[in-house]
Amino acid sequence: MSKKSQDNSAVKTPQSRMTKQRRIILEQMQTPNRHLTADEVYLRVRERIPNISMGTVYRNLELLVQSGKIKRLSMGGGAKQYDGGAHRHYHVRCVECGRVSDVSAGAFGDMNVAAAVGVEGFDIIDHELEFTGVCSKCQSSKPV
Amino acid sequence: MSKKSQDNSAVKTPQSRMTKQRRIILEQMQTPNRHLTADEVYLRVRERIPNISMGTVYRNLELLVQSGKIKRLSMGGGAKQYDGGAHRHYHVRCVECGRVSDVSAGAFGDMNVAAAVGVEGFDIIDHELEFTGVCSKCQSSKPV
DNA sequence: ATAGATGCAAAATGTTTGCAAGTAA
DNA sequence: TTACTTGCAAACATTTTGCATCTAT
Numbered sequence: 001m002s003k004k005s006q007d008n009s010a011v012k013t014p015q016s017r018m019t020k021q022r023r024i025i026l027e028q029m030q031t032p033n034r035h036l037t038a039d040e041v042y043l044r045v046r047e048r049i050p051n052i053s054m055g056t057v058y059r060n061l062e063l064l065v066q067s068g069k070i071k072r073l074s075m076g077g078g079a080k081q082y083d084g085g086a087h088r089h090y091h092v093r094c095v096e097c098g099r100v101s102d103v104s105a106g107a108f109g110d111m112n113v114a115a116a117v118g119v120e121g122f123d124i125i126d127h128e129l130e131f132t133g134v135c136s137k138c139q140s141s142k143p144v
Numbered sequence: 145m146s147k148k149s150q151d152n153s154a155v156k157t158p159q160s161r162m163t164k165q166r167r168i169i170l171e172q173m174q175t176p177n178r179h180l181t182a183d184e185v186y187l188r189v190r191e192r193i194p195n196i197s198m199g200t201v202y203r204n205l206e207l208l209v210q211s212g213k214i215k216r217l218s219m220g221g222g223a224k225q226y227d228g229g230a231h232r233h234y235h236v237r238c239v240e241c242g243r244v245s246d247v248s249a250g251a252f253g254d255m256n257v258a259a260a261v262g263v264e265g266f267d268i269i270d271h272e273l274e275f276t277g278v279c280s281k282c283q284s285s286k287p288v
Numbered sequence: 289a290t291a292g293a294t295g296c297a298a299a300a301t302g303t304t305t306g307c308a309a310g311t312a313a
Numbered sequence: 314t315t316a317c318t319t320g321c322a323a324a325c326a327t328t329t330t331g332c333a334t335c336t337a338t
Binding site: 166 | 291292293294295296297301302303
């Protein structure tokens, strides 16, 4: 459960200060080997700032995601979600309210075939495509 | 962290018994309103089996995913992952070892444009595409 | 009869947050 | 000076697991 209140309306974006912690976390994220978990970031950054805390890592990763400098791979919010749908379809997740809607897969070609071309060495089994955006409801409730 | 040992080689697939719990969980997952978290499944199933436990729900969801009857939306394994990559690219995740590799986005058209067609009401911001498959390393280490 | 499943509770994981102290601007 | 940040620790949330008991086959 846990429906965090997500009312971002009228929230003045705070100033961002480039602290040593934030700078080094970002540097790590821009390193060739990406795909890091928060814990991996923590371990790497700790080599340079031995007493940095997990809280700081999480807070900064979140800020970096919001400012578009990095992306979160594990989609969606906190808990995993399961989909029992039968037909091939994709998802759109509203960044404001978190609601997930279905997207017909029709408009997109056969992705697995396309993948077979682009992905060497892998035996492709399946794929998942998720869009993010703002749903109509949240668009209208946005102040500006 | 937590690198669960993932050596599935030579693991005889166990018999699956259709218990009441498993059947009802699957029924719930095939209901129109999908996109459920484990907790939501738990709450729904509990209306029919009041003393079912979360452990049972998790174990069955996992089995249903493995047998392909449902899919897990929040991609990847346990922890969220962050990607600091600059250029547009997608990911392939090996179902055996969990390793994530990049896929050039070139072979796929402009997905956000295609989405604008298929997705009504949403203001599309971005998208994430993840393939699953078996990497070459795991292909060769598979017994059969 | 017996391999598989369940319920329960505890443990493990992963993430968020309150607060006093520190620091960039 | 003053918001924003940090480190720390505790609180939360989510998922996994050990074990005795139960049950589909």
